[in-house]
Amino acid sequence: MKPRILIVDDDERNVILLSEKLSRDGFEIDTASNGIEALEKVKPVAPDLILLDVMMPKMDGYEALRRLKSNEETRHIPVIMLTGRTEVEDKVMGFEVGAEDYIIKPFSLREVSARVKSFLRMRLLQTRLVETEKMAALGEMVDGIAHEIRNPLTAIGGMARRVRDHEQDEQYKAYAQQIINSVERLERMLMRIDEYKRILVSVLEKGDIDRVILASVKAVKDLAESKEIVIKTNLMTDPPPVNMDFGNLKIALFNILQNSVEAIAKKGEITVDTLLADGRTMIVRITDNGVGIPEDEIRKIFNPFQTSKFEGAGLGLTISYRIIHDHGGDIEVKSSKGKGTVVTIRLKPAEAPQAKVSEA
Ligand SMILES: Nc1ncnc2c1ncn2[C@@H]1O[C@H](COP(=O)(O)OP(=O)(O)OP(=O)(O)O)[C@@H](O)[C@H]1O
Ligand SMILES: [Mg+2]
Numbered sequence: 001m002k003p004r005i006l007i008v009d010d011d012e013r014n015v016i017l018l019s020e021k022l023s024r025d026g027f028e029i030d031t032a033s034n035g036i037e038a039l040e041k042v043k044p045v046a047p048d049l050i051l052l053d054v055m056m057p058k059m060d061g062y063e064a065l066r067r068l069k070s071n072e073e074t075r076h077i078p079v080i081m082l083t084g085r086t087e088v089e090d091k092v093m094g095f096e097v098g099a100e101d102y103i104i105k106p107f108s109l110r111e112v113s114a115r116v117k118s119f120l121r122m123r124l125l126q127t128r129l130v131e132t133e134k135m136a137a138l139g140e141m142v143d144g145i146a147h148e149i150r151n152p153l154t155a156i157g158g159m160a161r162r163v164r165d166h167e168q169d170e171q172y173k174a175y176a177q178q179i180i181n182s183v184e185r186l187e188r189m190l191m192r193i194d195e196y197k198r199i200l201v202s203v204l205e206k207g208d209i210d211r212v213i214l215a216s217v218k219a220v221k222d223l224a225e226s227k228e229i230v231i232k233t234n235l236m237t238d239p240p241p242v243n244m245d246f247g248n249l250k251i252a253l254f255n256i257l258q259n260s261v262e263a264i265a266k267k268g269e270i271t272v273d274t275l276l277a278d279g280r281t282m283i284v285r286i287t288d289n290g291v292g293i294p295e296d297e298i299r300k301i302f303n304p305f306q307t308s309k310f311e312g313a314g315l316g317l318t319i320s321y322r323i324i325h326d327h328g329g330d331i332e333v334k335s336s337k338g339k340g341t342v343v344t345i346r347l348k349p350a351e352a353p354q355a356k357v358s359e360a
Helices: 012-024 035-045 061-069 088-097 109-166 170-198 209-226 246-263 316-326
Strands: 004-008 028-032 049-053 079-083 101-104 205-207 229-234 242-244 268-277 281-288 330-336 340-347
Touching: 004 012, 004 035, 012 028, 012 109, 028 035, 035 049, 035 061, 049 061, 049 109, 061 079, 061 088, 079 109, 101 109, 109 170, 170 316, 205 209, 209 229, 209 242, 209 246, 209 268, 209 281, 242 246, 242 340, 246 268, 246 281, 246 316, 246 340, 316 330
Parallel strands: 004 028, 004 049, 049 079, 079 101, 229 268
Antiparallel strands: 205 242, 268 281, 281 340, 330 340
């Protein structure tokens, strides 16, 4: 999705020039000609950044900024002030009210574009860092809980099995079986947590993508055959080598294929394609004609413990996401409920430099 910029300026020529330059540079643009209009537009537009002129009729930039920053719903949106006055007090005033940065008029369009890009890139890195820290803290907590519940769970499972095997009353036998089913579900979850913990940092070296794909397809083959699901592979000829950790990437692809198999009740088709984008990025696409994912669920499926299955721990895609990002790649899911799901993985060619943020 393109980042959205709201340009607020009463000078029409400025607005046109900025809009043209920034949309050429890949941004989605909305405009307003004064503070009041900006405040009206900010909620429906939900911009990723606002370029705000200071001197405007009706409501000037400072007042608009003050209102934006005192509203809970809009205070997080970064604002870069466009100021014609170079006096220090003005800049100080902008920062005091909460502007993230300022650009002095007259400015060059290239400078504005570069400042916007670098600001958004910094924001993205900050968000990622916070996410990573949050995940690490969550990981430690989950690990601690998993450790604490393992022994009591074994005891509950063991006792419930005894009750089930010795109880004469069918009703109570069934109750004991229900306890056992739930215990087994929790035990599977603990196994997945262990698996997540055991994933080592990916050590990348040149590797053959076909070999990983075929190994992961083989690993899921029995499960697929038991449900009469055909897995087709459409692999490009002579794929270039890819930076990879064979074992980890195999786990990542296996988890995705396993989801596809689980999404098909019986008799279906899964296709694995490979192709090159921009002549260099390796794309692995896994398509199934299973149940699909409801639109409002898609954004959550990489979260830990997000599952729609009784048998699931909701960690498969969390693991795949982590591995693919450790490879400097990315993963995207498109799905249509009732029709099927397409998972697209992008991986770097072997000679490319490592982990670089490329967005916006
Ligand atoms: N190909 C797919 N088709 C339909 N739904 C999917 C597909 N892939 C993922 N999902 C949805 O995303 C959820 C999360 O997937 P994930 O692999 O992380 O967990 P899980 O499969 O539920 O459990 P686990 O993989 O830990 O056993 C699934 O429960 C399912 O609802
Ligand atoms: Mg899964």
